[in-house]
Amino acid sequence: MRLAELSRHSGVSTATIKYYLREGLLPPGRQINATTAEYDEEHLRRLRLVRAMIQVGRLPVSTVREVLGHVDDDSLGRSIRLGAALWALPQVPEPDEDDEYVRAAHQEVAALLDRLGWHNAKLLTTISPAYRSLVVAVAALRRLGYDWGAERLAPYAELMHRTAVLDLDHLEAQPSEAERVETAVLAAILNEPLLRALHRLAQEEETARRYGFE
Amino acid sequence: MRLAELSRHSGVSTATIKYYLREGLLPPGRQINATTAEYDEEHLRRLRLVRAMIQVGRLPVSTVREVLGHVDDDSLGRSIRLGAALWALPQVPEPDEDDEYVRAAHQEVAALLDRLGWHNAKLLTTISPAYRSLVVAVAALRRLGYDWGAERLAPYAELMHRTAVLDLDHLEAQPSEAERVETAVLAAILNEPLLRALHRLAQEEETARRYGFE
DNA sequence: CCTTCATGGATAGCGGCACTATCTAAACAT
DNA sequence: ATGTTTAGATAGTGCCGCTATCCATGAAGG
Numbered sequence: 001m002r003l004a005e006l007s008r009h010s011g012v013s014t015a016t017i018k019y020y021l022r023e024g025l026l027p028p029g030r031q032i033n034a035t036t037a038e039y040d041e042e043h044l045r046r047l048r049l050v051r052a053m054i055q056v057g058r059l060p061v062s063t064v065r066e067v068l069g070h071v072d073d074d075s076l077g078r079s080i081r082l083g084a085a086l087w088a089l090p091q092v093p094e095p096d097e098d099d100e101y102v103r104a105a106h107q108e109v110a111a112l113l114d115r116l117g118w119h120n121a122k123l124l125t126t127i128s129p130a131y132r133s134l135v136v137a138v139a140a141l142r143r144l145g146y147d148w149g150a151e152r153l154a155p156y157a158e159l160m161h162r163t164a165v166l167d168l169d170h171l172e173a174q175p176s177e178a179e180r181v182e183t184a185v186l187a188a189i190l191n192e193p194l195l196r197a198l199h200r201l202a203q204e205e206e207t208a209r210r211y212g213f214e
Numbered sequence: 215m216r217l218a219e220l221s222r223h224s225g226v227s228t229a230t231i232k233y234y235l236r237e238g239l240l241p242p243g244r245q246i247n248a249t250t251a252e253y254d255e256e257h258l259r260r261l262r263l264v265r266a267m268i269q270v271g272r273l274p275v276s277t278v279r280e281v282l283g284h285v286d287d288d289s290l291g292r293s294i295r296l297g298a299a300l301w302a303l304p305q306v307p308e309p310d311e312d313d314e315y316v317r318a319a320h321q322e323v324a325a326l327l328d329r330l331g332w333h334n335a336k337l338l339t340t341i342s343p344a345y346r347s348l349v350v351a352v353a354a355l356r357r358l359g360y361d362w363g364a365e366r367l368a369p370y371a372e373l374m375h376r377t378a379v380l381d382l383d384h385l386e387a388q389p390s391e392a393e394r395v396e397t398a399v400l401a402a403i404l405n406e407p408l409l410r411a412l413h414r415l416a417q418e419e420e421t422a423r424r425y426g427f428e
Numbered sequence: 429c430c431t432t433c434a435t436g437g438a439t440a441g442c443g444g445c446a447c448t449a450t451c452t453a454a455a456c457a458t
Numbered sequence: 459a460t461g462t463t464t465a466g467a468t469a470g471t472g473c474c475g476c477t478a479t480c481c482a483t484g485a486a487g488g
Contacts, residue, residue: 140404
């Protein structure tokens with residue numbers, strides 16, 4: 001497969017593919033000679049993954065590069081590689097620890113983890129980007145006067161935990177290790193838009209059930 | 215409260231506040247004379263809402279303007295106003311109906327709604343952005359070879375529905391109509407990062423439970 | 429009253445990002 | 459021989475969320 005074919009099969013312009021090659025999101029093709037390179041199914045698959053991460057997952061190019069670096073790193077063990085890929089996602093600015101809302105949010109989230117018995121997550125509080133994101137979101141809501149305490153967060157957390165159980169069950173069903181890592185990344189990146197869409201659809205459904213269409 | 219004070223109370227620079235005023239995200243202050251305007255608590259609250267939508271919710275300025283337009287539109291009835299505000303959020307490119315994956319995704323999602331008995335949502339399929347987003351996400355996953363059919367989506371949808379029930383219960387607990395609309399917007403915009411963070415945290419917890427830290 | 433400062437209003441610039449366009453020299457394809 | 463395609467390099471584009479500068483006006487303080 002040459003560049004133009006890769007472009008045709010994926011629906012991505014050659015200029016953009018070149019850009020991805022330059023940015024290291026796509027490994028170079030097998031160089032035949034100075035002016036020809038050969039691409040295969042793996043390239044096509046990777047290209048589709050990249051596109052999905054960027055367009056559906058809305059990840060910046062730099063993040064995609066980082067995530068893929070972990071996915072491809074054979075030197076890492078299973079769960080580290082998986083975690084590394086997921087942790088490259090952050091997207092969240094560091095919370096300002098001096099801010100009173102942030103401090104309050106910290107306490108609420110810690111209380112939540114205690115209440116749920118999420119002892120593992122508790123160990124990661126200082127480093128996990130997910131934990132940081134949660135604090136930032138709770139702080140933003142508190143700043144607006146919405147009191148999202150552990151009590152109110154708990155039922156949501158419970159539902160999200162069940163979602164995570166589904167995720168991991170699917171993960172374990174994947175046949176190969178390489179596929180599991182890719183699946184894990186997809187589960188984190190692409191399932192989120194999917195969950196978001198389901199959530200909004202459910203909101204619409206429930207709103208209509210309660211109040212009709214007007 | 216004058217501009218500088220508004221800036222101090224919110225932590226947003228005066229230049230940025232001026233920008234928001236220009237962009238119509240913030241109503242102008244009460245004009246005292248040619249060079250002074252007075253802002254009040256409402257402005258502060260609105261400013262914080264805007265910031266939260268932009269920074270936590272990652273909405274583009276144009277979308278924020280649109281959402282706020284609906285929030286402020288007193289001529290609309292309750293659920294329309296609510297829906298209008300929520301529907302301004304999409305962020306999703308139109309799916310290409312000629313694409314085979316998109317068509318397959320359409321069918322799967324339709325089957326899902328039947329299976330769940332979401333008859334109201336079914337009526338909205340042609341217009342709801344949430345529906346479109348779902349189709350796009352499912353299509354992207356199918357393109358990568360992941361077969362997310364109605365069967366696999368259903369348990370997730372079930373969990374998201376419960377989440378939506380929690381959302382609406384909270385909504386009904388809000389005392390005033392204006393607050394309900396604002397709360398609905400926040401529920402759609404700010405709860406999502408919150409849910410996402412909870413989801414990831416739950417994934418980390420569950421991964422650690424199953425495999426430990428190595 | 430005079431100085432210093434903040435204000436609204438207008439306009440221009442900036443930095444980041446995801447491409448996109450243009451060029452070149454080399455190598456096929458017919 | 460001629461037109462097309464390639465890799466590789468570099469420059470440009472369009473959007474977006476600010477940010478900076480300038481201005482005339484007027485308020486606040488001594």
